[in-house]
Amino acid sequence: MENVHILLIEDSAIQASVIEQQLATSPTVHFKVTKALTLADGLRRFTDDHVDAVLLDLNLPDSSGLETFGRTLAAVGQVPIVILTSTDDMTVGARAVEGGAASYLVKGQVDASQIIRSLRYAIQRHRAEHAEWDSPMFHLAQQQFLKSAQIMGLDDNVRQRLLFPQRTMSVTLPFRRDDYQYVENVFGYRVQHVLTMGPTKGGVRYHEDVDLGEVAALAMWMSWKCALMHLPFGGAKGGVRIDPTWLSRNEMQRLTRRYTIEIIDMIGPDRDIPAPDMGTNEQVMAWMMDTYSQQIGHSVPAVVTGKPVVLGGSLGRREATGHGLVYLIEETAAHLRLNLEDTTSVVQGFGNVGSNAAHFLDKLGSKVVAVSDVSTGIYNPNGLSLSSIAGHIRENGFLQGYPDGDAVTNAEMLELECDILAPCALQNQLTSANAGRVKAKIVAEGANGPTSLEADEILNERGIFVIPDILGNAGGVTVSYFEWVQGMQNYTWTLDEINDRLHKTLHVAFQRALDRTTSDKLDMRTAATIEGIDRVAQAKLGRGLFP
Amino acid sequence: MNESPTDDYVISFSEAARRIPGGIDGVKQMLPDLMQECTQQLEAVRTAFAADDADKVRLGAHTIKGSAAVFSAARVASAALEVEEIGRSGNLDAATIAIERLAAELDLLGQVTAGDPGRQQN
Numbered sequence: 001m002e003n004v005h006i007l008l009i010e011d012s013a014i015q016a017s018v019i020e021q022q023l024a025t026s027p028t029v030h031f032k033v034t035k036a037l038t039l040a041d042g043l044r045r046f047t048d049d050h051v052d053a054v055l056l057d058l059n060l061p062d063s064s065g066l067e068t069f070g071r072t073l074a075a076v077g078q079v080p081i082v083i084l085t086s087t088d089d090m091t092v093g094a095r096a097v098e099g100g101a102a103s104y105l106v107k108g109q110v111d112a113s114q115i116i117r118s119l120r121y122a123i124q125r126h127r128a129e130h131a132e133w134d135s136p137m138f139h140l141a142q143q144q145f146l147k148s149a150q151i152m153g154l155d156d157n158v159r160q161r162l163l164f165p166q167r168t169m170s171v172t173l174p175f176r177r178d179d180y181q182y183v184e185n186v187f188g189y190r191v192q193h194v195l196t197m198g199p200t201k202g203g204v205r206y207h208e209d210v211d212l213g214e215v216a217a218l219a220m221w222m223s224w225k226c227a228l229m230h231l232p233f234g235g236a237k238g239g240v241r242i243d244p245t246w247l248s249r250n251e252m253q254r255l256t257r258r259y260t261i262e263i264i265d266m267i268g269p270d271r272d273i274p275a276p277d278m279g280t281n282e283q284v285m286a287w288m289m290d291t292y293s294q295q296i297g298h299s300v301p302a303v304v305t306g307k308p309v310v311l312g313g314s315l316g317r318r319e320a321t322g323h324g325l326v327y328l329i330e331e332t333a334a335h336l337r338l339n340l341e342d343t344t345s346v347v348q349g350f351g352n353v354g355s356n357a358a359h360f361l362d363k364l365g366s367k368v369v370a371v372s373d374v375s376t377g378i379y380n381p382n383g384l385s386l387s388s389i390a391g392h393i394r395e396n397g398f399l400q401g402y403p404d405g406d407a408v409t410n411a412e413m414l415e416l417e418c419d420i421l422a423p424c425a426l427q428n429q430l431t432s433a434n435a436g437r438v439k440a441k442i443v444a445e446g447a448n449g450p451t452s453l454e455a456d457e458i459l460n461e462r463g464i465f466v467i468p469d470i471l472g473n474a475g476g477v478t479v480s481y482f483e484w485v486q487g488m489q490n491y492t493w494t495l496d497e498i499n500d501r502l503h504k505t506l507h508v509a510f511q512r513a514l515d516r517t518t519s520d521k522l523d524m525r526t527a528a529t530i531e532g533i534d535r536v537a538q539a540k541l542g543r544g545l546f547p
Numbered sequence: 548m549n550e551s552p553t554d555d556y557v558i559s560f561s562e563a564a565r566r567i568p569g570g571i572d573g574v575k576q577m578l579p580d581l582m583q584e585c586t587q588q589l590e591a592v593r594t595a596f597a598a599d600d601a602d603k604v605r606l607g608a609h610t611i612k613g614s615a616a617v618f619s620a621a622r623v624a625s626a627a628l629e630v631e632e633i634g635r636s637g638n639l640d641a642a643t644i645a646i647e648r649l650a651a652e653l654d655l656l657g658q659v660t661a662g663d664p665g666r667q668q669n
Contacts, residue, residue: 011610012584012610012613012614013580013584014577014580014581014584014614014617015613015614015617017577017580018566018567018577018617021567021568021569021573022566022567022568024568025568057613059606059609059610059613061606064602064606085613086609086612086613086616087609107613107616107617108566108613108616108617108619108624109616110566111565111566112566112568
């Protein structure tokens with residue numbers, strides 16, 4: 001659930017109390033409310049703490065009417081202001097909105113859902129206007145790229161060309177809620193980073209933090225990843241800024257179909273092939289494929305990967321990312337002369353990647369001592385029963401309350417005593433603040449961007465072997481490639497064939513990156529990134545510049 | 548300006564319950580706080596009137612109007628609006644009657660919400 005901090009400036013205690021209760025009814029947003037009875041008190045509190053939006057009454061003991069709005073606007077700068085007043089005056093309302101108020105609501109005429117929607121949309125619009133490219137993840141992707149480009153002496157023309165994606169599409173799209181009178185408007189994106197090497201490839205994520213910068217970062221990493229794996233794709237990524245956990249199945253379907261139509265000119269089996277990512281799954285891919293096929297006039301299974309097997313999905317695709325990560329851990333263990341049966345593992349995240357990584361680590365004999373999901377982490381130094389954990393999550397939805405272990409936070413997980421640490425949840429988990437306390441010998445990145453540049457340096461200095469994300473989670477796109485090939489040829493492979501090819505592809509890529517660490521005296525991430533960038537640069541230079 | 552609540556009812560529980568979480572029980576639970584705040588604001592209006600402070604008369608009445616509107620207490624909101632407009636005009640000559648009407652409406656709201664269903668509407 002999204003956390004939002006509201007500064008409520010309202011001189012009536014009873015009205016403030018009602019508003020606070022109204023905000024607490026939101027199923028999707030957790031509102032933290034700071035209350036102020038006067039404007040002076042409100043503006044003082046504004047400077048004390050981070051505020052996402054101001055909910056403002058206009059008539060206060062120390063200020064009245066539009067003067068209140070003007071003074072607030074001058075003090076809070078870019079933070080959106082929603083006015084909630086009992087002055088039902090069209091002229092005042094129009095002047096306030098023209099002057100920059102996000103919306104103007106009249107007390108007694110609006111219910112809880114309208115106030116919540118106004119605040120949500122105000123914050124969303126503010127983020128869209130001010131932070132589309134200003135994304136920490138995009139900065140990280142660019143910093144990593146520039147570092148590698150500097151080391152490899154990349155041609156400056158190519159460097160500038162690759163620093164930003166070649167194509168971006170930003171759309172707003174409506175979809176109807178199950179409550180028929182409500183229509184949600186959300187932001188959607190599709191970004192294609194490199195169009196040089198064949199169609200582009202990349203997942204679609206539904207998450208409340210998605211913005212253009214994040215999608216662009218993920219598309220860039222996909223380019224390096226595909227090139228590192230020698231797949232004939234450029235990188236792409238898509239997303240919709242929405243928390244999918246509060247959508248019903250029907251709402252998910254309507255959202256997905258509308259999003260597909262909005263980006264339909266960009267996608268296609270020879271153009272750009274979406275796949276599942278955070279917040280999306282096989283079913284979402286089936287709806288995308290159906291929507292696309294309805295428009296084209298015949299079935300086009302190869303327009304997406306990660307779809308159900310019955311619609312042309314590949315065997316082994318669902319577990320491919322986690323499985324691939326464990327193949328690479330095996331390669332690393334062999335390189336470091338570690339016997340996996342003597343190791344302990346910690347896996348952060350128990351979604352598709354984390355749960356499969358834990359499963360395959362367990363299968364190879366590594367003792368999985370801690371796992372986590374969004375609700376909590378569970379630690380048991382004697383080892384966890386993964387089947388029992390999966391059963392607990394099936395029954396309760398979350399890991400919280402699992403009895404056979406101690407609860408630990410996601411942050412504490414990263415510092416536990418273990419040999420293998422696999423961050424498989426979110427970005428920016430290992431930072432300069434905690435990298436010095438990581439005790440693992442191997443950090444195997446299943447998530448995208450879990451390690452900051454500073455943390456990366458600390459881990460390298462400490463001799464911890466990092467399997468970087470562009471290699472660590474490349475199993476997913478590799479089996480997606482297999483699925484696309486099978487779809488284009490109308491031919492299906494067995495699970496053994498797929499796992500065998502996946503293993504070989506990852507082994508070769510791992511060795512290429514490892515060799516470069518030795519020959520060029522580089523860390524594994526830089527070596528793997530340079531492997532990818534080098535191949536993209538060669539392709540760019542090979543095609544030349546049009547016209 | 549469109550500030551004249553025309554509905555001539557004391558309180559609409561069903562309408563208030565659409566806004567206030569907890570339904571009609573939620574509304575009933577908060578009514579004592581509403582009455583307390585409105586009574587305090589009425590005192591503030593009377594004090595401001597005695598001091599010939601038109602702006603404070605306006606502000607106190609405006610706050611009562613807003614709170615009453617949230618609870619769909621239409622007659623109190625209407626009486627408060629009348630006082631607010633007198634305060635805004637700066638001329639408090641006509642305020643005595645309007646303030647007493649507001650006091651009477653608040654009194655009526657208090658009776659109704661204290662359990663006199665004969666007066667209650669909706």
